[in-house]
Amino acid sequence: xxxxxxxxxxxVITVLGIASVAALVIITWLLQKDCSVISYIANKG
Amino acid sequence: MSxxxxxxxxxxxxxxxxxxxxxxxxxxxxxxxxxxxxxxxSDEMKSKSVEVSSNLPFDADSHIYKLDxxxxxxxxxxxxxxxxxxxPMYSAFVNAVYPKDSVSFxxxxxxxxxxxxxxxxxxxxxxxxxxxxxxxxxxKPSKEQLEYAEQKGVKLEMVPIGYEAFVFIVxxxxxxxxxxxxxxxxxxxxxxxxxxxxxxxxxYIDAVQRNTGxxxxxxxxxxxxxxPMHRSLLGALFGRSIAYSFRYYVxxxxxxxxxxxxxxxxxxPDEKTIASKEYPISSNFYAVYDSSNKNGNVKVLxxxxxxxxxxxxxxxxxxxPLNQ
Numbered sequence: 220x221x222x223x224x225x226x227x228x229x230x231v232i233t234v235l236g237i238a239s240v241a242a243l244v245i246i247t248w249l250l251q252k253d254c255s256v257i258s259y260i261a262n263k264g
Numbered sequence: 265m266s267x268x269x270x271x272x273x274x275x276x277x278x279x280x281x282x283x284x285x286x287x288x289x290x291x292x293x294x295x296x297x298x299x300x301x302x303x304x305x306s307d308e309m310k311s312k313s314v315e316v317s318s319n320l321p322f323d324a325d326s327h328i329y330k331l332d333x334x335x336x337x338x339x340x341x342x343x344x345x346x347x348x349x350x351x352p353m354y355s356a357f358v359n360a361v362y363p364k365d366s367v368s369f370x371x372x373x374x375x376x377x378x379x380x381x382x383x384x385x386x387x388x389x390x391x392x393x394x395x396x397x398x399x400x401x402x403x404k405p406s407k408e409q410l411e412y413a414e415q416k417g418v419k420l421e422m423v424p425i426g427y428e429a430f431v432f433i434v435x436x437x438x439x440x441x442x443x444x445x446x447x448x449x450x451x452x453x454x455x456x457x458x459x460x461x462x463x464x465x466x467x468y469i470d471a472v473q474r475n476t477g478x479x480x481x482x483x484x485x486x487x488x489x490x491x492p493m494h495r496s497l498l499g500a501l502f503g504r505s506i507a508y509s510f511r512y513y514v515x516x517x518x519x520x521x522x523x524x525x526x527x528x529x530x531x532x533p534d535e536k537t538i539a540s541k542e543y544p545i546s547s548n549f550y551a552v553y554d555s556s557n558k559n560g561n562v563k564v565l566x567x568x569x570x571x572x573x574x575x576x577x578x579x580x581x582x583x584x585p586l587n588q
Contacts, residue, residue: 244293262299
């Protein structure tokens with residue numbers, strides 16, 4: 220694996236990883252906004 | 265193995281490890297946070313929840329209690345607003361004494377000209393102070409809501425119109441079924457951090473609080489008095505939760521089989537124990553209006569609410585009337 224390919228793959232994985240974390244945080248925030256206390260208790264145990 | 269091959273393998277491992285780190289982080293975030301907020305209620309449960317569209321007045325399919333009253337209000341109709349938990353009741357008042365064309369709902373919200381509005385407790389208290397609502401139906405106002413009224417020079421008149429219980433809820437899997445009021449205060453002050461200290465298992469306690477200004481939060485602050493409330497990080501991340509709300513909201517409007525209401529001091533909140541005050545945290549809910557409101561129909565409507573027929577609506581809507 221040459222340097223160019225390695226750094227390209229490193230960049231792709233990092234970008235995808237950060238994007239997935241950001242998407243999850245946004246989804247969580249949106250769900251939290253509309254979540255009733257009842258659903259929260261039911262889900263959390 | 266050649267040095268080149270070793271370097272290649274190390275780089276592949278680095279890339280795989282990085283990808284795995286992101287995947288594990290995502291799984292942890294999902295497990296600790298995201299999945300708690302997913303609405304898993306069945307369609308049947310959702311249909312029983314607080315849906316304005318299914319509790320509208322003058323609608324044949326509405327879930328509200330419909331009482332036929334001959335004498336309808338006319339002229340300047342008071343604009344009504346209030347808490348989510350009380351919506352079916354004040355919608356039923358409108359259905360009983362308002363003319364049909366007084367309510368206008370566009371499928372999502374009430375239009376500006378509608379005599380019935382719904383902005384929940386926080387919005388409703390602001391509306392009655394700002395003069396955009398004439399009567400709001402809520403639990404006691406928070407300190408901030410009273411201060412807002414004072415700043416605006418508004419004196420709020422609060423007329424008790426029924427009783428409701430303030431209840432504590434946990435997940436059905438939690439073995440605890442009963443707490444004393446002292447234990448509840450201990451949980452919310454941070455004195456008790458594990459369920460084992462109040463008769464449960466060894467898990468941490470997550471003492472969930474509600475939004476500032478909501479009816480439930482104001483009632484809880486009043487229950488706690490001068491004792492500050494505390495929520496531990498360990499409990500929030502890993503613990504079993506406890507929360508609070510009004511009985512009607514839990515048992516009628518947010519039906520969820522995975523949640524149970526706790527008895528307090530050995531008394532379960534039902535209509536009988538609320539009316540007899542045997543259940544320790546029963547409180548009034550109110551019709552609230554600006555004392556300087558000059559709309560004559562405000563008094564007329566409140567007199568109707570306090571009458572036998574009005575109290576019948578309170579009872580049939582699932583609350584405890586004043587005279588029970």
